[in-house]
Amino acid sequence: MTLLSPLSDIHEIGIYGNIENKTESNLLEISEETLKSIYQITKFKNSDSSLTNLSIRDLQISNNPMIVKSNLKTRILWTGPNQWLIISDDKILEDELKIFDSNNFAVTDLSHTRAIINIKGENSLEVLKKGCPYNFNNLKKNMSINSVYHSIAVTIDFIEENPYAMRIMCLRSFGESLYHSITDACLEYGYKAI
Amino acid sequence: MLHIKCPYCGLRSQKEFSYGGDANVKRPKLNAEVTDKEWDDFVYMRKSPKGHHLELWHHTSGCRQWIKVKRDTITHEIYQTAKIEEQIS
Numbered sequence: 001m002t003l004l005s006p007l008s009d010i011h012e013i014g015i016y017g018n019i020e021n022k023t024e025s026n027l028l029e030i031s032e033e034t035l036k037s038i039y040q041i042t043k044f045k046n047s048d049s050s051l052t053n054l055s056i057r058d059l060q061i062s063n064n065p066m067i068v069k070s071n072l073k074t075r076i077l078w079t080g081p082n083q084w085l086i087i088s089d090d091k092i093l094e095d096e097l098k099i100f101d102s103n104n105f106a107v108t109d110l111s112h113t114r115a116i117i118n119i120k121g122e123n124s125l126e127v128l129k130k131g132c133p134y135n136f137n138n139l140k141k142n143m144s145i146n147s148v149y150h151s152i153a154v155t156i157d158f159i160e161e162n163p164y165a166m167r168i169m170c171l172r173s174f175g176e177s178l179y180h181s182i183t184d185a186c187l188e189y190g191y192k193a194i
Numbered sequence: 195m196l197h198i199k200c201p202y203c204g205l206r207s208q209k210e211f212s213y214g215g216d217a218n219v220k221r222p223k224l225n226a227e228v229t230d231k232e233w234d235d236f237v238y239m240r241k242s243p244k245g246h247h248l249e250l251w252h253h254t255s256g257c258r259q260w261i262k263v264k265r266d267t268i269t270h271e272i273y274q275t276a277k278i279e280e281q282i283s
Contacts, residue, residue, distance in 0.1 A: 065202055065257075080257035081202055133195075133207030146256045148209055153255045 005034040006115035006175035013194060017187035028121035028191040030183060033167065037092050038110040041100055043082035049104035056086065056096055068142045068157060077144040077157060085110075085155070087167075115175025117168045117182055123189040124164035128156065130185040150181040196270055201277045202257045214250035216240055217262050217282075244268060248282060 005011075011032045019027065041061070043049065054061045059069040059076050061084060069076040074088040086092065100107050119127060125136050131149040134156075139145060144157040152174045157167040170178045183191065196208035222228045222236055249263045262282050264274040276282045 065204075080259060083257075133209050135205070138204070145203070146210075146258075147206070148255045151209070 005032060006172045007032045007179050010176050010179055011193060015192050017190040019190040022190050028119060028123055028186050028189050029194055030186060030191050031118045031194045033116040033118050036116060037088040038114060039086040039092055040108040040110050041084045042106045044104055047104035054099060066143045066145060068144050070142060079146055113172050114169045115172050117179060120163060120165040122163050124166050127185045131181055149178060152178050198251060198263060198272060199275045200253050200256060201261055201275055202259055206256055210253060210255040212252045212254045214252050217248040217250045
């Protein structure tokens with residue numbers, strides 16, 4: 001089976017927008033991220049299972065709102081009370097997920113159900129502010145939010161601060177619309193699609 | 195635009211929320227005898243107060259939790275928000 005990425009029809013490598021008097025290093029970088037493993041973990045409402053000592057790849061699961069636990073390859077995003085998104089560069093094995101017992105947790109494989117856009121550069125926050133009503137002054141490195149971007153429900157993961165690097169995720173079917181919105185907002189600053 | 199303080203996520207734009215109706219309405223107890231009038235009241239009859247109003251909102255594009263909101267129907271000022279299981283004064 002051929003694997004088609006959600007943005008394969010519209011993401012074209014090149015340099016776009018206002019690039020006059022700018023070096024390539026000053027431009028925003030837009031890229032599509034594919035082949036990520038995404039798992040949603042939900043603790044059942046009637047479960048009294050404790051979260052202490054519950055960790056995956058040495059990352060502790062916690063209920064701290066908007067906090068992301070991360071290492072080089074894996075990030076665990078808090079997406080709501082007792083709900084997390086595990087995003088990893090490599091495949092998460094079934095054995096690793098066995099710590100979430102089926103009496104207390106629901107584990108859902110969401111890989112390939114999301115379009116993921118990476119945006120990097122000093123104006124990344126300005127691009128996000130154009131379409132998202134969240135007050136980005138409150139968002140710091142290793143935090144994530146669920147919000148909307150031009151009315152599309154998105155998850156924004158703040159990966160790096162200097163320079164800014166963000167991962168924006170939405171449902172796969174909204175990917176192209178979101179990509180258009182993001183790249184339109186980037187034109188003012190000039191961007192490099194990689 | 196309104197800003198609503200989600201008890202889980204903090205201050206967020208109204209765009210992320212969906213209105214869920216009057217928070218004072220109580221569903222008749224399951225399997226209890228209910229008259230047509232009581233059922234009619236539950237399904238259709240709503241007060242339309244001028245001033246403070248206790249409402250349910252759903253943080254649809256955020257943490258997906260139902261919350262309680264005490265809002266002024268004239269000024270739209272939001273006095274208090276709480277988790278669904280919490281009491282609001």
